Amino acid sequence: MELTVNLGKNSYSVYIESGILKNAELYISQIFKGKRIIIVSDDNVYPLYGEALIKALPSYECHCLVLPHGEPTKSFQTLPQIYGAMLEEKISRSDLVIALGGGVIGDLAGFAAASYLRGVKFVQIPTSLLAQVDSSVGGKVAVDLPQGKNLVGAFYHPQLVLVDPKTLDTLPNRYITDGMGEVIKYGCIRDKVLFDLLNSHTSFTDLKSHLNSIIYQCIDIKRAIVEADQFDTGERMLLNFGHTLGHTIEQYYHYERESHGEAVAIGMYQITKISEKAGLTPAGEAEKIYRTLKIYGLPYECGLPVSALTDAIKLDKKNLDDCLNVVLLHKIGDSYVYPTSLDFFEAAGVV
Known part of the structure; x- marks a missing residue:
């Protein structure tokens, strides 16, 4: 399956295919005519797929940087290590960075590629469900x-x-659950048919025969939204449903308790509950989200008072012109951006 993200000179293709890793050179050779590649990965993913990727790129001079796994690695302090490895391997603007891993590696390697020498081409090879359907x-x-979270960054598109x-076959169950938080988000914001499909199954194992098409559906929704709003000032904010609370929950526990998808799950349910109480979403939508989260083993509450999260909420990137833009639901499959203030959350008490 192939999708094209149409962004003029920044356009690129997304290929979804089981076993595509072993044919990586076939695709990379279409967008990269240089010789030198640096692969950035982590200590969970590289032992599983690093050597296989290098073997699949026989025409290139490949170098590797393996970082510790986990969100704490996605920090400003890690960047000098990446830049240092690039310099040591003599990576130039005619070379290529490959991000091999989940969302942390994709975000981090992508930012390094965007900022090193003012921009080096990069390719995303996502190995987690969350990264495959979203990041x-x-x-x-x-x-x-x-x-x-994500307070320093750039808009810098991959070449491919x-x-x-x-690669999902080797993921621990928790990281499948983590990715399902983002899959459910796509059903909530734009695709009731997808949401109903998720609810018609009893577990991820039961759902797995639909996996390739679900990944395609999620990416296709994101493609359409990104094409309409590349720089996140309007419709693209819809992709952050649940994230305003989710990011703050992650940060509160120093990225050591809830994973990203788990925190987003809590955010989606809790924000919809608040929205229902305010009369901004019809009653019963939060209950539908709750039932779906339960099917896929995702949390729906964290037990924190909202007062513990407000400082971080103030820094939310959807806070524009002193107005906090929160993503709400008209109903499942139909979302909108609601301009408000911190008072919206303070009515919740505990989430």
Whole structure:
């Protein structure tokens, strides 16, 4: 399956195919005519797929940088290590960066590629469900600051995205669950048919025969939204349904308790509950989200008072012109951006 993200000179293709990793050179050779590649990965993914990727790129001089896994790696302090490796391997603007891993590696390697020598081409090869359905597409690359997630970043699109669903076979169950948080988000914001499909199954194992088409559907929704709003000032904010709370929950626990998808799941349910109480969403939509989260083993509450999260909410990137833009639902499959203030959350008490 192939999708094209049409962004003029920044356009690129996304290929979804089981086993595509072993044919990586066939696709990379179409967008890269140089010789030198640096592969950035982590210590969970590289032992599984690093050597296989190098073997699949026999025409290129490949170098590797393997970083610790986990969100704490996606920090400003890691960047000098990446830049240093690039310099040591003599990576130039005619060379290529490949991000091999989940969302952390994709964001981090992408930001390094965007900023090193003012821009080096890069390719995304996402190996987690969350990265395959969401973060590898759209050109958002970033690192975290102590004050909040993704606060330093850029819009820098990959040249190519290769999605190999077979890499999900080696994911721990928690990271499948994590990715399902983003899959459910896409059903909530834009695709009731997808949401109903998720609800017609009893577990991820039961759903797995639909996996390739689900990945395609999620990417296609994101493609359409990104094409309409490349720089995240309007419709693209819809992709952050649940994230305003989710990011703050992640940060509160220093990225050591809830994963990203788990925190987003809590955010989607809790924000919809608040929205229902305010009369901004019809009653019963939060309950539908709750039932779906339960099917896929995702949390729906974290037990924190909203007052513990408000400082981080103030730094939310959807806070424009002193107005906090929160993504709400008209109903499942139909979302909108609602301009408000912190008072919206303070009515919740505990989330």
